[in-house]
Amino acid sequence: MKKRDPDLLLAHAPLLRQGMTTPSVMRDVLIALAPATAASMWFFGLSAILVLGACIGGAVAAEWLFADKQARGDSLRDASGILTGLLLGLTLPPGLPLWMAFLGGFVGIALGKVIWGGLGHNLFNPALLGRAFLLATFPIAMTTWVPAVGDGGFLQIYPGNLALPFMQAQVDAMSAATPLGLMKFEQEVTPLANLMFGKTTGSLGETSGLLLLLGGVYLWLRRDLDWRIPVSILLTVVVFSAVLGLFDAERFPTPLFSVFSGGLLLGAIYMATDPVTSPVTPKGTWIFGIGTGVLVMLIRVFGGLPEGVMYAILLMNAATPLIDRYTQPRVFGRGGDTK
Amino acid sequence: MKKNESYEEFIKGVWRDNPVFAQVLGMCPMLAVTNSAINAVAMGMATFFVLVGSSFLVSSFRNWIPKQVRISCFIIIIATFVTIADYTLLALVPKVHKELGAFIPLIVANCLILGRQEAFASRYPTRLAVMDAIGMAVGFLIALLSLGAVREILGDGALFGVKLFSVNFEPWVIMILPPGGFLTLGVILLFFNWFKFKKDEFLDDVAEAERRGS
Amino acid sequence: MTTDTNKQAAPPSSMRLVLTLAIAGLISGIAIIGIYESTLPTITANKARELREAVFKVLPGVTRMQALVNRNGELVAVEAPDKDEPVIYGGYDETREFVGYAMPAAGPGFQDTIAILYGYKPDEKLVVGMEVLESRETPGLGDKIYKDAVWVAGFNALSVEPEIVAVKKGTKRSPNEIDAITGATISSKAVVRIINEAHTAWSSNLPPPGSEPTIQETETANTEAGQ
Numbered sequence: 001m002k003k004r005d006p007d008l009l010l011a012h013a014p015l016l017r018q019g020m021t022t023p024s025v026m027r028d029v030l031i032a033l034a035p036a037t038a039a040s041m042w043f044f045g046l047s048a049i050l051v052l053g054a055c056i057g058g059a060v061a062a063e064w065l066f067a068d069k070q071a072r073g074d075s076l077r078d079a080s081g082i083l084t085g086l087l088l089g090l091t092l093p094p095g096l097p098l099w100m101a102f103l104g105g106f107v108g109i110a111l112g113k114v115i116w117g118g119l120g121h122n123l124f125n126p127a128l129l130g131r132a133f134l135l136a137t138f139p140i141a142m143t144t145w146v147p148a149v150g151d152g153g154f155l156q157i158y159p160g161n162l163a164l165p166f167m168q169a170q171v172d173a174m175s176a177a178t179p180l181g182l183m184k185f186e187q188e189v190t191p192l193a194n195l196m197f198g199k200t201t202g203s204l205g206e207t208s209g210l211l212l213l214l215g216g217v218y219l220w221l222r223r224d225l226d227w228r229i230p231v232s233i234l235l236t237v238v239v240f241s242a243v244l245g246l247f248d249a250e251r252f253p254t255p256l257f258s259v260f261s262g263g264l265l266l267g268a269i270y271m272a273t274d275p276v277t278s279p280v281t282p283k284g285t286w287i288f289g290i291g292t293g294v295l296v297m298l299i300r301v302f303g304g305l306p307e308g309v310m311y312a313i314l315l316m317n318a319a320t321p322l323i324d325r326y327t328q329p330r331v332f333g334r335g336g337d338t339k
Numbered sequence: 340m341k342k343n344e345s346y347e348e349f350i351k352g353v354w355r356d357n358p359v360f361a362q363v364l365g366m367c368p369m370l371a372v373t374n375s376a377i378n379a380v381a382m383g384m385a386t387f388f389v390l391v392g393s394s395f396l397v398s399s400f401r402n403w404i405p406k407q408v409r410i411s412c413f414i415i416i417i418a419t420f421v422t423i424a425d426y427t428l429l430a431l432v433p434k435v436h437k438e439l440g441a442f443i444p445l446i447v448a449n450c451l452i453l454g455r456q457e458a459f460a461s462r463y464p465t466r467l468a469v470m471d472a473i474g475m476a477v478g479f480l481i482a483l484l485s486l487g488a489v490r491e492i493l494g495d496g497a498l499f500g501v502k503l504f505s506v507n508f509e510p511w512v513i514m515i516l517p518p519g520g521f522l523t524l525g526v527i528l529l530f531f532n533w534f535k536f537k538k539d540e541f542l543d544d545v546a547e548a549e550r551r552g553s
Numbered sequence: 554m555t556t557d558t559n560k561q562a563a564p565p566s567s568m569r570l571v572l573t574l575a576i577a578g579l580i581s582g583i584a585i586i587g588i589y590e591s592t593l594p595t596i597t598a599n600k601a602r603e604l605r606e607a608v609f610k611v612l613p614g615v616t617r618m619q620a621l622v623n624r625n626g627e628l629v630a631v632e633a634p635d636k637d638e639p640v641i642y643g644g645y646d647e648t649r650e651f652v653g654y655a656m657p658a659a660g661p662g663f664q665d666t667i668a669i670l671y672g673y674k675p676d677e678k679l680v681v682g683m684e685v686l687e688s689r690e691t692p693g694l695g696d697k698i699y700k701d702a703v704w705v706a707g708f709n710a711l712s713v714e715p716e717i718v719a720v721k722k723g724t725k726r727s728p729n730e731i732d733a734i735t736g737a738t739i740s741s742k743a744v745v746r747i748i749n750e751a752h753t754a755w756s757s758n759l760p761p762p763g764s765e766p767t768i769q770e771t772e773t774a775n776t777e778a779g780q
Contacts, residue, residue, distance in 0.1 A: 163509075
């Protein structure tokens with residue numbers, strides 16, 4: 001998503017060379033997310049389509065409602081609202097009531113983007129802000145995970161999805177814990193192969209690690225992505241859990257488990273790299289990535305919650321202006337060590 | 340004439356110069372104790388009592404209080420009323436007092452109250468000062484109540500403890516937590532300003548039309 | 554009425570300033586003492602009633618109570634315990650027979666200190682009731698430790714041997730296990746831990762079953778015994 005010429009440092013957009021525009025980048029990201037989205041439909045059936053659709057609907061509704069009358073078409077055409085909705089949807093549990101998914105998309109755009117002045121002015125990633133709102137508002141529904149259908153029960157809809165607006169989801173008898181939850185509360189390790197191919201419990205888009213990586217590689221080849229951010233986040237997580245493993249291999253997760261479980265890949269590749277809410281200088285992106293990785297592991301291992309990717313990225317979003325200010329490249333011919 | 344004057348002082352606090360929506364004063368109790376309508380009303384009544392009582396005394400004694408020590412005198416008067424309110428609530432409604440906790444003593448620090456003494460009560464005759472205090476306190480109570488009602492309805496599916504929806508209602512937990520206060524207040528302020536903006540626009544249009552017509 | 558007078562045109566003497574403040578302080582002090590004195594009886598009565606209701610709630614069948622403190626290794630009844638002295642309450646039934654102890658306990662919850670009172674029958678080594686006195690747990694989640702009737706009822710007969718364990722909902726097997734609240738695991742475990750810690754702290758100080766202090770007749774114990 002982030003475009004940077006390696007030989008020339010520019011601290012600001014517009015970087016409009018090679019015909020790269022906001023809509024084209026957004027389109028690339030949507031293409032990159034296609035495999036993971038398809039996988040979510042494979043594993044969670046019709047429910048996935050419904051939840052993703054509700055999120056996108058909420059996001060687009062907010063864009064349309066709050067846009068200037070003249071600019072209504074523009075803000076819809078660049079597909080950023082659709083992308084926000086899709087990203088949000090991929091982080092939600094498959095059995096979430098649809099009205100909550102719609103509300104999350106709406107709030108994500110309204111409080112995460114429009115209120116700051118629109119695309120490019122927001123401090124926080126809108127999709128994650130929407131998710132944070134949902135998690136704080138409906139903590140039980142947001143942590144009720146259902147197992148993947150897996151064997152092609154495509155037409156199945158989780159009963160939770162169909163709760164009436166403002167009403168609770170029926171308590172789902174077949175709720176299950178995520179790999180991270182199992183690890184934290186039951187000391188149970190999920191086999192790595194399941195984590196990689198997605199046959200496990202979790203949010204719609206986070207389960208199939210390999211497909212997420214595939215999309216990331218595509219974005220990197222298209223040069224839409226600043227590789228430093230995902231690489232630094234993942235490296236930090238690997239190093240952190242390897243060091244913890246030295247102390248007590250039984251209690252702490254292995255590096256591979258840390259990388260492939262939970263929403264780490266989804267967050268690191270598609271959300272932390274949001275060009276608006278991450279630093280612009282190379283040094284800044286390293287600091288941003290390392291900070292995110294450390295926060296993820298601190299929350300997962302020592303915090304009260306099993307998963308910490310969302311809060312880690314949001315916290316580092318908040319630190320981004322500060323990082324940018326302290327990593328400004330020196331203007332040629334000015335400053336320096338000489339006194 | 341005189342009647343109009345009093346009414347003017349009263350109504351400005353309720354709407355035009357509303358302490359919360361227009362002046363953005365007293366944010367601490369506004370955000371902290373509005374997680375249910377009953378708490379909001381208790382806080383609003385306590386503030387009403389303190390504000391009206393203090394304004395009455397300050398205005399009555401305004402010619403005797405030397406201006407060098409006026410702030411200290413105001414604070415003594417306010418603190419006395421707050422203490423009275425604190426003990427009265429503790430004796431009469433211990434449950435509500437427990438919910439409001441430290442925020443009753445903190446009424447002393449509510450800038451709305453000291454602000455009215457300094458800006459109004461110490462300069463105007465008692466009748467107007469009391470009307471002004473009543474207007475401001477009612478405006479504050481309305482603001483507290485509107486916030487408290489929204490937060491209780493969404494956060495608990497109830498109003499004044501009466502359940503409004505069926506048992507299946509999904510509470511919006513965030514609304515009872517502190518972030519809900521900020522969110523609700525922000526949205527209400529947004530609407531208040533949007534309304535004001537639209538009204539000014541309308542008045543401008545009317546003025547424009549009149550100018551052309553004449 | 555004039556809106557403003559020029560009485561204070563000349564700077565007043567400092568004597569006048571001091572005097573004004575002194576008089577204001579004096580009047581204020583008198584007012585505060587007055588309100589304190591007139592509300593104190595109601596406030597103390599409210600507190601005592603609240604405590605008694607809580608004790609009667611966690612110890613079913615109890616109609617009389619007295620405060621007990623540990624002095625020189627012995628459990629003795631006192632009228633008014635010293636400040637900061639750990640105190641438990643002995644509950645007695647109509648026939649002045651000892652029923653059980655109501656033990657106040659507190660400890661860290663998810664957000665802030667949780668203060669609870671639990672009823673304990675030493676002869677059966679059973680917890681027979683639990684009431685949350687104070688908590689700031691998350692509304693909608695952690696506050697179920699006092700709003701969830703099923704969870705609270707779980708403390709009506711809970712063995713403390715070897716210690717209470719909170720288990721996942723629906724998996725209670727033995728008498729010392731209690732079903733934790735779904736979505737409020739941390740708060741549930743906190744309550745259980747608070748009881749376990751209080752029990753460990755007090756168990757060595759309790760007299761053997763059968764030799765508990767007998768009730769000293771006090772009028773407060775009788776007045777509301779019927780309720």
